[in-house]
Structure formats: C-alpha cells, structure tokens
Amino acid sequence: MKLSVTLVLFLCHNIWSYDYETKYFEVLLDHFSFTNNATFKLKYLINDTFWTNDGPIFFYTGNEGTVENFAENTGFMFDIAPSFNALVVFAEHRYYGESLPFGNDSFVSPSHIGYLTSSQALADFVDLINYLQTMSLEKVPVIAFGGSYGGMLASWLRMKYPASVVGAIAASAPIWQFETPCEDFYKVVTRVYQEAVAKDCPLLITKSWTALRNISESPEGKAWLSDAWQLCSPLETSADVETLIGWYSEILVNMAMVNYPYSTSFLAPLPPFPVKTFCSQLTQANIVDDKSLVMALGDALQIYTNFTETTTCNKINQTAEALGEEGWYFQACTEMIMPMCSIDGDMFENDPWDYGKYASQCFEKWGVNQTHPELPVLEYGGKEIKAASNIVFSNGLLDPWSSGGVLKNVSESVVSVIIPDGAHHIDLRGGNKDDPETVIEARQFHVDNIKKWIMEFYFHSGKGAFFEKIKYQHVARN
Template identity: 35%
Template sequence: MVFHSLFLLQLLLLFSLTTATAKRLHTIPPRLSPIEPRVWLDHPDQNLGESVREDFETFFYNQTLDHFNYRHESYDTFPQKYLINSKYWGGSDTDCSAPIFVYLGAEAPINGSLDTIGFLVDTAVHFKSLLAYVEHRYYGESIPFGDEAFKNASTLGYFNSAQAIADYAEIIIDIKKTFQAENAPVIVIGGSYGGMLASWLRLKYPHIALGALASSAPVLYFDDITPQDGFYSIVSKGFREASETCYQTIRESWDVIDEVASKPDGLSELSERFNTCATLASAAVLKTHLIEMYISAAQYNAPPTYPVNKVCGGIDGGGFGDDVLAKIFGGLVAYKGNGPCYVNAPAYQSALPGGWSWQRCSEMVMPFGFGKDSMFQPKPFDIEAYIERCKQTYGVPPRVDWVTSYYGGHNISLVLQRFGSNIIYSNGLRDPYSIGGVLRSISDTIVAVNAVNGSHCLDLRFANQYDPHWLVDQRNSEINIIQEWIDEYYHDARCSTKSHI
C-alpha cells in the first residue's frame, strides 16, 4: 500500500530527529496525517474512495514560489496539483453560485485523500457543492526545484505553512474564475495539520473562505499551551480503558527491555525474541518502534477495527508465552499481522530528510514529553537537544515561538471571540490530538464539536454502515452548522436565484 510506504518513510524522517544516537531514546513526535497507516487489511467497507476517483479531474496551477518577497527569484513558479469533482455542483450564477468545498492537503500526496477523506463527497449532494482537493507544496507532485528540493535550507526555505495557505488562496481564486463562480461561498476543510491550515486560512483570508472545518487540528499544541504530556496521557488512557493488564504490561516492558539489553548478548536476544529484520543496534530502536505502534493505534483507534483493542488482545492473549516480552511481541503481531519479520525493516534505511521532518525543524515545534503517569518511561521534552538535532540535520535552528506569534494560540478563546468567526474545531475526545478539553465554544460561530469516543479525523472519513450513533451525530452537527453559514451568506448577498440552495 502506498500510504504504508509513506508512513514508513515518515517514521524514518522522524527518527532522524528523535534518536541522535542509537543509544538514547527520545520522545517521538507523532504524525499528524488524517490518513491512518495501512498496517493491516482494513475492513472492505472502510475504503470507499476508489469508486469516486473517476469523478475527479486533475489540474496543475502555475504557482508562485514566494508570495512574500519581491526578489527576482521569488517570481519563479512550480506546478501545484489539485483535483476537481463537479459531478454534484449546482452551477454558477450571476449573483451567488452553489458553494465550493476545498480540502486542504497536508503532509502527504493529495491522491491518497480521495480514498479516505469522504466528508466532502458524502455531503456534495446535500450542498450541491463543487469539490476541490489541493496538494500541499513540497508533497506529492507539487515540489519546487525538482530533485534539488530537499537538498538544503536554501531550497527548503520556501516550505512553510504561510506559503502553503497563500498557495491555497491563489488556487481558490483561480478555481472561482475558471468556473465563473466568483460569488460562490467557499468552505475550506482539513484534518490534523490540514485542519490547522483550514482554520488559519479562514483567519488570515476571510475574503477567500466563508468558513472552515478543522478536524482534529492541534492548534494549541505549541508553546506549552497544552501540557507537554497531554498527547501521551491520552494515549495511555486509551490503553488503560481497553485493558488494565495490557496497560500495566506495557509499563513494565520498558525496564525489562533495558535489563535484557544490558546483558552481553542482550541485543541478539531481543532481536530473536521480536523477530527483527536486522540485529538491533540498541534497545532504543526497539522501544522507539513499539512506542510508535502504541501511539498510532491510539491516534487512529476507530471503528470497526479498533487497533488499541487489537494490540491489547495480543498482549493479554498470551499466544507467544507468559513472560512480558512474549506478551509485547503478541501485541506487535496482533497489530501488524503475520509477517516475515518485525522492526528494522529495510524501508527504514534509504530515505533522506525532508517533508514533515523539515516542517518540524522549522516552525512546527510541538513539545511532546512523557509524563510520570503515562505508560511510557518519564521523559520531559528537551528543547535544547531538539534544536541541536535540527541544526545538525538542516543547518538552521527551529523558530520555536513562530506559530503562536503568527497565528495566535495563547488566550485563544478571548482573542477569537473578538474577531474570529465561522470555524468548527471538531475532535474525538479519545484522539491524542484532541483540543476538546481546552477549547470550548467561543462564540455562536466558532465551536468545538466533540465526539466522545472519536479518534483522529474520524469525521472526515466516508460514512458507512459501521458508524456508531455518536459519529453520525457529529457529522450531522457539522453539516447543520455549515448550512447555517451558507444560508446566511445567501441571505446577506440577496441572491436573486436560489435553485442551488
């Protein structure tokens, strides 16, 4: 699966920042993609995007390299990919056209979103909307400088969220001109990092987007606004709710791994016990792999598969033995399925730094630490070590406070109540990136819609027969709010023709 390969690639890029040497374990920056890794065969009814691919037409926009400078090289351009689905569109009108829904691509090629991000397609008939899916610069086929793009900070310097949002604004304007729909209301939609972009675009370019649906957008995970151990606390809570014995086994396993690794042939023993693809260079490699498995299972703990339950079923089942390491290996097999080997897969060895790794080393600095009450070994976020690793990798230090300086975040309720409008921050309260416990309804038009048992970006997936009632209610709430925005827009614009409403 292409996204399984992408997931492995992203892990390597993250590991380059989290393991300065193989001898020391650092906290792992989780992935933000709304698309879960394909580590087992999903339920067939969960992947509905293949049937709608034929409804999309691919375009490339001649995008400006640098929107914020007037140097000669800033006027260079690159082809930026986007896809259009006009199957359900109500058409254009002199005064007010049918709405346009724009999905903002995040840290992955945009084509993969067609298979999984179904909210726009599911609601297109209701809204009679034109659908656009736009790829983020430096991902997929939208890469400036070609093979030189990730060479150094000189070419990567144009790779940031502000440039990306400006890209989206330009493309939206061009789409409206192309479809003669200059007066169409636009709703931007994104998940996780893309959800941050959606909310920020609405705030920075209110003349472009009428509203934004920001699904699982961790806009408050900067500058210690959210406690450093917040993410891993929710991960731990999910496992503890699934099985207390599973949770305790995981907590105990770290010391057991360290104890075995300290023996003369300890790494060989661990390699054998966990059937690794290559001999472990350190215990940190194994522990990092397991931590990533646990956080991924928790982040995408969605029906009908519920990967946390899968992992805990393997750990508690005792199918490989009764000792701690055997139980942990049982959880690994349950999560990934039977395979020739686990950990240290060859795919981890070939990639160069880039993509999300660069973004984390420039502006997306999220301080994640292991708290003493989590199922992981306590370790605070070490900002100095983080900065040093980024400097070693790219030659430049991260701008730690830039996101909150440019987009805000501190005192967000007070600030947005005074000037913001038409943003939905949707969350699942079991999602480690949930801000539901921090961000409540700010005003009538900036709301947090929270699904009690929801996982990461679950509301953006295609609806199917396995959706629980709380997920159906979540989506209906979002649809009703967006409908109110559009109705008010048409009312204020005094549309003469309303056949598309």
C-alpha cells in the same frame, strides 16, 4: 528523546474509492518576496460531477503526504457534495507527494527546503482558490475542510484569508498544542489503552521499557530482540535501540489515533478497535520475565505490523510508509514545535521536554536554528482567536491530539463539537454502518454550519433558499 510525533491525517479507508481528476497549478516558490519569481507545479484533485454555477467549492487543505491518500479517505466531503451541488477539490501541500519545488533535490539543503512553511502553503491554497473561482460565472462560497494538520491549515486559512473561504471544518486540529502542558498528549494515549480491556494493559506497557533496555544492553540481547521482533536490520548500536524504542512508541500512538470501530487500511491494515485487539492479546499472554514480556509484545504488535500476514520483516525507521515523514520532521523542527513529554502516571518511558536538546537534534539533521519556537502562536493567534469567525473545531475524546484541540466554544461562530467515543477525525471519514451515533450527529452539525455560511454568503441575492432544506444523509457503508 522522541524527535517528534508525526501529525497526520489518519482517515483510514476500507475498500471504498472516490472519483477525481488530477490537475496541476503553477504557484510561486516564495509568495512573500518581490525578488524571487521562481514557480513550481502544485497538484490538486478535482471532482465537478455535482457542481452547478451557484454551488459551493469544498476545498480540502492538504496535509503532510500525498493528496490521493486524503481524497480516498475523506469520504464526508464526497458524501455531502451532491446535496450542495458542490465542486470537490483536494489541494496537495507543498513538499509532499508530487508537489516538490526542487524535484528530488527538494530536501538536500536548507536553501531548498526552507520554503516549506504553513504560511507558504496557505498562500498556495489562496492562489488556487482564486483560480478555481474563474471556473464559475460569478464568485461562489468556498468551504475549507481539513483534519489534523490539515485541520489546523483549514482554520488558519479562514483566520488569515476570510475573503477566500467563508468557513472551515477543522477536525482534530490541535492548534493549541503549542501552549498545552507537554504531558497531556501521552495521558490521553494511556487513557485509551486503559479503557480498552478489563485487565491493565498500560501496566504491562509501562514495564516494557525497562525490559527492552535490559535485554538490549548486550550484543546477545540485541541479536535476540532483532530476531524476536523480526527486524529487517539487526540492532547493533545504542542508537539502533533508541530508534526501536521510538518506533514502538509511535506504533502505540498510531493505534490509539486510528482506533476506529471498523477495519481500516491506510497507515497499515488494521482490525476494528485495534487497541482492544492489541491489549487483549497482550494481557492474555503468559508473562513471567523480561523476555516473555518482550516476546508477547512482539506478537501483539503484529496486529499493526503484520495483520495481513504478508510482512516479512519490520523496518523500524518508519511507521507509515505512505506519509511524508521527512517533510514533517523538518516542519516539526522549525515552526511546528509542539512540546511533548512523558512523566510518571502515563504508560510511556519517562522523557522530559528539553527544548535545547531538541533544537540540537534538529540542527544536526537540518542545519537550521529555530529562534522563535512560539512562531505559530505569534502568527496565528494561539488561544486568542475571538476575532475569528465561521470555524467548527471537532474533536474525538479518544484522539490523543484532542489534548491540543479547541474543546469549547470560543464565540458564537467559532464553535466546538465533541465526539466522546471518536478517534482521530472520524467525522471526516465516509459514512459507515458502524459509526457511533455521536459521529453522525457531528456530521449533521457540520452540515448545518456549512448551510448557514452559504446562506449568509447569498443573503442579498436570494440564492440561499435551495440550501436551507439540506440535511445530512448518513451513508451506512460496510
């Protein structure tokens, strides 16, 4: 059973960097209690280089990881900030990075980690936005930005706290994944691999699951596989084999998500179009039996695990060292339960969705029971969001998370933009010379909507005229 697929902001960067100052803001541990006054410091990053008193605040709703990772890889906000005279802010999500309510003890018990929820995080952001407003002579419009889980938060922030943000750019935000058929996610991953090369890469991947299990049945096979795939710790038990299977599966998903047309280096250093590179190497190998297939896979996987040729061994308990996987696993066990399954027709090992088994695994790890798996739908509306306004949902059709995304307009102001040849929220990345035209068009669409929201905010004051002429200027970085 795959416990969860890590939902992350895969905005992988080149060598471009952005300037910001690191600050901290005191927030309540529990925003929804009148009997608990405990607080902790929430980290945020700020750049006021371009800001004027009438300029908006561009506010990034942090994901499951250190906030610096997202700031360094969300270049779109920095690219357009000068045109809008905007203040740029990246807020860290509680329980990630340095924003740990109980320090190193934040994950030791349910009583400590129980304050890790999206609703508490949104309340953190609202308090921080309220504080940021005091930096201006009068209230200014705030635009929320986010990708993946951060995109979900950006959209929910606009839905639940419309007085705090005037609009939201929610990129690759799978807010409907909770109500999506469980097999859809892996179908999209399979399609990405099918379209990568002329030969049938998914067919070899489909065969690999049986090959891996056949080889790992015996102690000798486990030892051979440990050596062939250069594992840091040898496979010894059936549980070790399950960990390896999950690690391999997650790498396949990760490569699909970060299948950008240029080199990136966030989850791991990767070449342009890593799926195509992986499939090209795999399909050109001389494969005659289980061992030759598994050996070819191990070689091809080095595109992800050792592209720089500096990795000495592979740790199969993680696929993205810089991300807060521990915290996300707790969220995936409590409120972010997104049913996923593998069936005949995709390239993954068959794995039906079993909520009872999933809940048991979660209880064994965290000691908590989730009695309302539909909680996010009840709290945020699920697919019934016609009452919302001023949200742009963008999705690349090469992104597995598009399976749970908003792919059509909900209303006149809750709209969808589709990027047919886009991977995981590529539109939030900084401009690149190899950006597809559809990505550039999506960014212009974002700018047009941001401009409209700001002009609506300033409608009665007459201050909106400055923003009316703004257009997206594509930055063609190498």
